[in-house]
Amino acid sequence: MNTEKSTEMFSVAGNLMPGGVNSPVRAYRAVGMTPRFIDRAKGCEIYDVDGNAYIDYVGSWGPMIFGHAVPEVVEAICGAARRGTSFGAPTEGENLLAQMIIDMVPCAEMVRLVNSGTEAVMSAVRAARGFTGRDLIVKFEGCYHGHSDGLLVKAGSGLLTENVPTSAGVPKAFAAATLTADYNDRESVEKIFKEYGPNIAALIVEPVAANMGVVAPKPGFLQFLRKITAEYGTVLIFDEVITGFRLAPGGAQEYYGVTPDMATLGKIVGGGMPMAAYCGRGDIMSTVSPSGPVYQAGTLSGNPVAVAAGLATLKKIREDVGLYDRLEEKGRVLEKAFTDAIDRYKIPACINRVGSLMSVFFTEGPVETYGDVEKSDLTMFKKYFASMLEDDIYIAPSQFEAMFLSDAHSQEALNRTVRAIDRAFSTLPG
Numbered sequence: 001m002n003t004e005k006s007t008e009m010f011s012v013a014g015n016l017m018p019g020g021v022n023s024p025v026r027a028y029r030a031v032g033m034t035p036r037f038i039d040r041a042k043g044c045e046i047y048d049v050d051g052n053a054y055i056d057y058v059g060s061w062g063p064m065i066f067g068h069a070v071p072e073v074v075e076a077i078c079g080a081a082r083r084g085t086s087f088g089a090p091t092e093g094e095n096l097l098a099q100m101i102i103d104m105v106p107c108a109e110m111v112r113l114v115n116s117g118t119e120a121v122m123s124a125v126r127a128a129r130g131f132t133g134r135d136l137i138v139k140f141e142g143c144y145h146g147h148s149d150g151l152l153v154k155a156g157s158g159l160l161t162e163n164v165p166t167s168a169g170v171p172k173a174f175a176a177a178t179l180t181a182d183y184n185d186r187e188s189v190e191k192i193f194k195e196y197g198p199n200i201a202a203l204i205v206e207p208v209a210a211n212m213g214v215v216a217p218k219p220g221f222l223q224f225l226r227k228i229t230a231e232y233g234t235v236l237i238f239d240e241v242i243t244g245f246r247l248a249p250g251g252a253q254e255y256y257g258v259t260p261d262m263a264t265l266g267k268i269v270g271g272g273m274p275m276a277a278y279c280g281r282g283d284i285m286s287t288v289s290p291s292g293p294v295y296q297a298g299t300l301s302g303n304p305v306a307v308a309a310g311l312a313t314l315k316k317i318r319e320d321v322g323l324y325d326r327l328e329e330k331g332r333v334l335e336k337a338f339t340d341a342i343d344r345y346k347i348p349a350c351i352n353r354v355g356s357l358m359s360v361f362f363t364e365g366p367v368e369t370y371g372d373v374e375k376s377d378l379t380m381f382k383k384y385f386a387s388m389l390e391d392d393i394y395i396a397p398s399q400f401e402a403m404f405l406s407d408a409h410s411q412e413a414l415n416r417t418v419r420a421i422d423r424a425f426s427t428l429p430g
């Protein structure tokens, strides 16, 4: 495969941006390869600057539930841009999008639009602290909630591959207000609440962990979190930046039937543009300025172009009754390809899948906790990744990320992927 131009561009980028990228995982360090510089994408295909075409399972890390360059979304973006790209004043589009979110997401009584998932989480946590008058928060090891100081504690995603338990530059005092429990381990949560319960403002969780690879909640785990937080007057926040609109129109809270007090949304809500949101109970959201004393603002918040992209995407989701069944079916096809290849070549691996989110882990499994995730053989992952890329299948360059399916993945694309999975596993040591 010719990667001459990507290699050249990456070498130029290295002198211009830290690690040559604007977000760490893009640098391909975990797989020791050169990242592909992307020229364009359409449907389920992504094209690099050397003219290679790949079937894309990164999907911009989640937003592309309908694939790339969806005509309705592109039209909406162009139409909005022609009317002006930013006003710093209220628009009707914001009303429409907020109403759409309130209609779709069970916990949403009020919404605030922001620019990134990081900002959504940071702001939701601040609102929860303002509402409760408490300082402590609880998160789970391996769950990633963006890069704000207080949440870079035992975080997932790029931080797992970089092997940095927390980030340099985060004052100890910030991290001290963040307590960490083990995902899917009730006892670890009970212990924390027994000791600190009355001082815990919020518990934040990815309802399906997707930043340590995909790890589903054990049956009853989310219900348990709902119960214990209610008992202690702690705000339960579902970080649905990945799961929101992906598992169901109302996200994981609809999928699992557990309603949190607040939720953070990102990725799909912006239709591929930089936008995110936090939402929740009216009494909590009313603490946010200018209604209440919790300050949060943004020059580009509710940006009309991003709002138009988000609205077009959510509208398409609402109108498409068969969407989640189709995604489930496509997910099943790939899951079967993985389990068949694991059996055929006797590879110590397992597959976790929830709807259109999945990860293969190179350990026998089951993978239910962060401790299980850590057992995964990263050398094996590297070989698997290289083989898939060679067969034009573009997946995340890290064991600790999800594979994102879209509605644009055709039967033909899935068939090619199934063959690539088989070939990749045939080369691995069983």
Ligand code: PLP
Pocket: 061, 116, 117, 118, 119, 121, 144, 145, 146, 147, 206, 211, 239, 240, 241, 242, 266, 267, 276
């Ligand atoms: N929360 C979750 C669950 C995420 O997966 C991410 C990013 O991947 C974030 C928050 C941060 O979002 P952003 O990268 O838009 O700041």
